[in-house]
Amino acid sequence: MTLSANEPRELDLDCQAEAERIGRWMVDTLARRLHRRGFVVAISGGIDSSVCAALSVRAVGAGKVFGLLMPERDSSGFSTERGLALAQHLGITHEVFDIAPTLDALGCYRQRDEAIQRVFPAFADDWKSKIVIAGGLAGGINFFKLVVAEPGGDLHEARLPVRDYLQIVAATNFKQRVRKTLDYFHADRLNYAVVGTPNRLEYDQGFFVKVGDGAADLKPIAHLYKTQVYAMARALGLPEAICRAEPTTDTYTLAQGQDEFYFALPYAQMDRALWARDQGMGAAELALAIGISAAQAQRVFDDIEAKRRAARYLHASAETIEPVGPQ
Amino acid sequence: MERIKADLRSYIEANFIMGAGGPVLADGDSFLEHHVLDSTGFLELIAHLEETYAIRVGDDEMVPENLDSLDSVAAYVLRKRG
Numbered sequence: 001m002t003l004s005a006n007e008p009r010e011l012d013l014d015c016q017a018e019a020e021r022i023g024r025w026m027v028d029t030l031a032r033r034l035h036r037r038g039f040v041v042a043i044s045g046g047i048d049s050s051v052c053a054a055l056s057v058r059a060v061g062a063g064k065v066f067g068l069l070m071p072e073r074d075s076s077g078f079s080t081e082r083g084l085a086l087a088q089h090l091g092i093t094h095e096v097f098d099i100a101p102t103l104d105a106l107g108c109y110r111q112r113d114e115a116i117q118r119v120f121p122a123f124a125d126d127w128k129s130k131i132v133i134a135g136g137l138a139g140g141i142n143f144f145k146l147v148v149a150e151p152g153g154d155l156h157e158a159r160l161p162v163r164d165y166l167q168i169v170a171a172t173n174f175k176q177r178v179r180k181t182l183d184y185f186h187a188d189r190l191n192y193a194v195v196g197t198p199n200r201l202e203y204d205q206g207f208f209v210k211v212g213d214g215a216a217d218l219k220p221i222a223h224l225y226k227t228q229v230y231a232m233a234r235a236l237g238l239p240e241a242i243c244r245a246e247p248t249t250d251t252y253t254l255a256q257g258q259d260e261f262y263f264a265l266p267y268a269q270m271d272r273a274l275w276a277r278d279q280g281m282g283a284a285e286l287a288l289a290i291g292i293s294a295a296q297a298q299r300v301f302d303d304i305e306a307k308r309r310a311a312r313y314l315h316a317s318a319e320t321i322e323p324v325g326p327q
Numbered sequence: 328m329e330r331i332k333a334d335l336r337s338y339i340e341a342n343f344i345m346g347a348g349g350p351v352l353a354d355g356d357s358f359l360e361h362h363v364l365d366s367t368g369f370l371e372l373i374a375h376l377e378e379t380y381a382i383r384v385g386d387d388e389m390v391p392e393n394l395d396s397l398d399s400v401a402a403y404v405l406r407k408r409g
Contacts, residue, residue: 159386
């Protein structure tokens with residue numbers, strides 16, 4: 001298989017057959033390895049968690065799947081709306097739990113805003129903010145910019161010093177970690193297993209929070225490219241609003257695409273770049289297929305490898321000085 | 328130049344290598360290729376340069392040519408201080 005600029009076919013998937021294969025694996029894993037009775041799925045209203053919830057229902061039936069919607073102060077209202085539509089569409093028991101008071105008590109918003117105010121002292125509650133990645137695709141070192149919007153809409157941006165960047169990320173990571181705590185409360189209460197919802201791009205490139213959305217008992221779509229997850233959503237007949245949902249982080253108050261924060265390219269191109277990398281293709285071939293320069297394509301490949309190195313820490317369980325327990 | 332390089336080496340050794348085993352870093356060795364610095368590591372190095380040498384690293388100066396070895400960082404700091 002080669003990359004074609006005109007007719008990208010390399011990520012074509014027989015979705016019905018793949019849904020069947022995943023469903024069998026999920027049941028088998030649940031009963032024979034995890035020894036639990038059903039699935040808890042955190043539903044964000046995005047494409048990945050929606051497909052995971054639908055695959056869970058297909059595997060064990062709606063009666064054995066519990067959906068959790070956990071909005072907070074910065075979530076888009078559309079996310080909960082789409083999540084509720086999905087839960088109703090699938091006919092699963094679900095609960096909406098607003099995590100904002102918990103996050104507030106933990107200092108999530110305060111710690112984040114303190115770091116933002118060190119860069120923009122006038123930043124206030126009615127302003128919005130997000131972090132965007134810069135530098136890498138232009139041949140430089142990756143760094144992060146803080147973008148803030150005044151209530152009137154005026155935008156300001158500045159490079160984030162490392163201390164403030166780390167504090168903002170650490171504070172916002174509370175969101176994924178609090179959600180995971182609730183996932184496991186319900187999993188323990190019901191004797192269910194927790195479904196992790198990363199797609200291949202996220203799993204491979206480390207776009208998740210350690211002990212946050214990275215924690216789960218099984219990850220049924222970690223091998224699927226984002227493009228394939230969209231195809232799967234359509235094949236599973238999910239509501240149109242979900243099939244058309246743009247990938248966002250839904251974590252910062254200003255709208256933020258995943259490619260602004262983490263990935264070098266929009267997901268469809270990023271999928272093809274990751275696929276090409278793993279097929280051992282050269283930068284020139286990728287460049288031709290997705291319409292970027294060969295030098296940029298090489299930087300994308302380099303960035304893929306750099307993120308894989310960084311992801312090792314995120315995937316790793318705790319180190320021990322020697323193997324402990326049965327080998 | 329040699330003084331700056333020696334100070335930088337102490338900073339890199341104290342904060343990133345921390346006495347762990349491995350080959351000794353030569354002045355021209357790439358931090359990236361030797362996995363001494365990752366992307367957060369570079370941001371830490373930049374903060375250190377700005378604080379220690381009272382310079383402002385411009386966005387367009389954050390490139391491997393300026394920051395990816397003891398030689399290149401020392402030369403960059405010297406240029407910036409004029």
